[in-house]
Every structure is written in structure tokens, then in C-alpha cells.
Amino acid sequence: MTEYVRAHLRQIVAIAATLVIVVPLAWMWQASRMPGSYSVMDMGYVDAGGGPVSGTGHHGDHAGTISVSDLVADTDRAADVVVELTATQGTVTLASGREVEGFTFNGTSPGPLIEATEGDLLEVRVHNEDVEDGISVHWHGVDVPNAEDGVAGVTQDAIGVGEDHVYRFVVDDPGSYWYHSHQMSHEQVIRGLFGPLVVKPAEPDSRVDVLAVTHTYNGTRTLNGEEGDVLVDASPGQVARVRVVNTDNGAVRVWSNAPYDVLAVDGRDVNEPSEVVGRRVAVPAGGRYDLEVEVPARIQIGGSTAIVLGEDPGPADEPGVDLDMLSYGQPATLPFDPTKPDRIFDYSMGRRPGFVDGKPGMWWSINGHLWPDVPMYLVDEGDVVLFRIENHSGEVHPMHLHGHHAVVISRDGEPATGSPWWVDSVDVENDETVEIAFVADNPGIWMDHCHNLKHAAQGLVAHLMYSGVTDPYRLGGDSGNEPE
């Protein structure tokens, strides 16, 4: 035996060394493969953020459980606004006349503007005519009841070809929002399955209301489907509210030749905005900024498209510096105390080699783990929650939390000193730490993901889960639900 070992020592060492490399890799590969279908509840590991883990929580007795599908708006209340949306697939003719392959709602992309007034109960009846992969509709920035959130496999099943789905929710907060598919979203959104949603204040606004939905179709930048300058008829001296809605996967810079105010961010008013000169705003992917300008003005949205109000004042030079929302506007009392959070969560993004669903690559990680082994952030209703979002991945990530608006507390340790800066979509740059806080006041299971939707499809997705909530839906190839 020893003779044999001596004679074959080299091969034995070689085989052993090979096994040392191959076995862990094979094991990691095998472990990363996803079953045909799975529940979001089984994903990753629970992160209680220093709070209790029990299903009952400390805010009274929640001994029972509630299903995501039961978290709906008042079923007895009649709708104030009813909208019908039909999704189709095929050649899309944009407002500019350009034809692209993609998806439409009611034959157009962007889909029709849905308008409601604050306090309305909005009912949207969605029909999927022929979108093969199925669709869903997510109301980006509207803090809807969980069952209406429109995430395939988490809050509903994808709407198959020929199927219908009705969404019902109350719009309490006036502002600019948008809706988009959350089934195969990294393909369906970029190819046109989205539209704007505006909630008007109860008190009518005298400003000229201008929508500026920016989207890149097949490499061409558009505003409301138009290309280049979009002319808006307005008389000198009139004041306009320009609603910039970024439906792309990356930030868009916006600037003007005229001074402007930032009236609102992500559907929440800025407290006492002041005039901005010599600064541009960077609207993150999924984000909305409402700007106020006096006519005539040119609002440049990215290098190639602009809203021109009244007579064109000519080109506007791009300022070299972003407006810092951390110090913009005047402070106001917050409706909760973020200095005493019930739970503190870390959401640290990195990038490392590994396997996701059997595919090798350099993948996004959350707190060092690769999808699907990502944190399931557990909260109780009523908790004050602090999220510390860190980015060490080498690229910016526009982070989007469903179902809640959070207030930015600090960036890289620098506290916010301006107006409360409420967001549902916020850019976290590389090597940056952004702290946001919110009250867990909307029970359910909510996605908390990167809105560069390709990154979400690559696994940059986690969830916020309320204790006592169960999820009847399933994700994965066999379920037909692929939210990213």
C-alpha cells in the first residue's frame, strides 16, 4: 500500500488538489440552483434588526396571521375614479412617430395618464390582451395596501394572456407617481409597459401642469414619447409645475436656463423650497421631481430632450454641480422620532464572485450574501425603522422601497438639515452610506430593491416583512411569476 502511494504520490496530490477546488465550487453551484417554484417567505434569512422575532410583536396582540391577499382597501367603498388598462405586445408607435418593438397600455407608451384627486378611491381594471409572459401593475410611489402592490409572485399572480385583474386603492397624497409592470420588469418596463399617475391636491393648483415622463426606447431618449424639444404653450409670467418622472434604469439630470424651485420629490412636498440657480437635479431611476418655473423657460432633461415653456429662451448650459436635497428647503417636525428606532437594518451592497441559480459570475451581494440568501427584514406594525444603506459594489444603485415613504436622515454621517426629504427611490452612490427612516405603518410583504431593473434581475432584491403576514403566492419558473 505504501509502495502504491509512493509510486502514485503525484497523481494523488493532483487529485486531492483538484477536489479541493472543484468540490466547493460544485457544492456552491448546486446550492445556488433554485427550485421550480418557491415562496418569498422561504427566501434568505430573517433579520430582525435588533427587535423581537416573535410573530406577535410588542404592539399589542397580533396572535392571528393575515394573508397578503387580504390586505386590501375598503371593499364596501365605491370607486371615485375607474380606469381601464389593456396591455398589448408588438410594434409601438411613439408620439414622435418612431416605431419600436415593445409593450403598450391602451395602445400607447407611455400608457395613459391616470389622474385622481387626493382622497379618491382609484379602481384600475387591467386586461392582458396578448403579453405572453404575463404582466402585473405596480403603483410606483403610491403607498397602496399590500394586495394592490402589483408584484407578481409576491402580492398576486401574473395576469396571463386574456386574464383580468382589478386594483383598488385610495390615493391620499397628492403628487407625481407612475405605474409599471412588475412581472419580468427588467424587460417589460424598458420596452414600454408603464405610464404616469398624478394625484391632484383637493385645493386646485393654478400652475400650468406639465408632465415630463422620460424614457429611453431602443436607445432613443424621449419625453412623453416625443423626441428633442417638447413645446408647451404658455404665456410669459405664468408659473408651471413640471413633473419629471424618470422611468429609466439610471439617473437623469435636469436643469434650466431659468431659476426654479423643487416643489416635491417622490410625491411629497418640499418644505419651503427656495430658488435654485446654478445647480442641476439628478432624478434617480424611478424617482419623480416636481419643478416650478416661470414661463418662458427651458427645462433640459438629459442632454437631448427638453420641455420648452412659451417662447424658447435658447440653450441652457448644464451646471456642474447637483442640488443637494440634504440641505434644500427648511426643516420641519417629523411625524415620528427617528432617533429612537425600534429596528436598525443594514442593507450593505457589494459585489463578489459566486453562483446565482447555477450561473457563475460577479454578482451583487447584500450584507455579503448572494440572492436568494438575502435578508428578510422583519418588522412589527408601528415600529420606527432605520435603514443604513451602504454601497461598496462599484456602481450607483437607485434603491426603491415599496409601500412606504422614508425620510433621509443622513448621508455619509452628514445629517439632513433641509426640508424633510421623503423618498421612495433614492440613489446610493458607490462608497456612500445613506440612512433612511420610516414608520412601519403598512402591513405586508414589500420589495426593497434596486430600480436599475437589470440589477434587480441579477439579484439585488430584498424584502421587508411584517410579522404575522403570510404569502399565498409563489415565484420561479414553474409558477409563471418572475417579478424582476
Next chain:
Amino acid sequence: MRSAYRILAIIIAIEVVIQAMMIVFAVAGLGHWVDGGGTLDKAAFESEDLSFTGVAGFMVHGINGMMIIPLLGLALLVVSFFAKVPGGVKLAAIVLGSIVVQVFAGILGHDAPYIGMIHGLNAFVLFSAAVYAARTARTAGVETPTTVAA
């Protein structure tokens, strides 16, 4: 096994050349596109269908660099255990090590452009190591013909 070692090393060297060609193709295409009036910002860059001649170069560079070449490097290391190339394991380790440096320098370069210079420089280290490994395997094959152990 020795020829497997040699072929893998050659493929890695060729892949490095392809990487250089692809990224210049992409950057040149981008420059040409901007020249023609195209506007590039983050939103455009992240749009799936950004369409200019050479855009495929970015994709090929990414997939090759972050998936295929690292796997080739690992395969070379495994094969080196059996290939009986003098210094073959060490050379394969250098190749794999420079692949790791290359991947991280490539990613970090997105945020810190100066690291991009290391990415460019290290490409030559990787290429030379791969060519040297292939050459060593070939020479070893000529000088000491494989003998089958009883």
C-alpha cells in the same frame, strides 16, 4: 494533459486579446455615436437597447471578463496539477491571480477611473503569463517526451 494545459493557456491569451479588441470597439463606437448627436447619461447607459455600432463590445467584455475567463483560469489551475509542466502550477496560479486582479480592477475602475490604468497594465501581465505558460508547456513537451509510467 500537457496539451490541454497548453491549449487552455493559449485560449486565455487569445481571450485577453479579444477583450482588448472588444472594449476599444465599444468605446470607439460610443465616441462615434456621440459624435453623431447621441447623448449618453446614466439612464441611456443603463437602457437595455442602447444601440450603436460596438455596443456589443461592452457586453462581450463583461461576460468574457467576469464569467468565461475566470472559469478558464480555474480550469488551467486544475489541469496544471496533472500536466507535469515544470513550474506549471505556479504559472497557472499567476494566471489565475492576475485574472482575479483584472476582474476587481475592472469593477473598481467604474468608480475610480485611475484603477482603470491598472486594469490596462495588468492585461499585459495576464497575457504574458498565459503565453509563457503555453510556451513552457510546449517546450516541456519537446524536451521530455511523455513517458507512460508502468
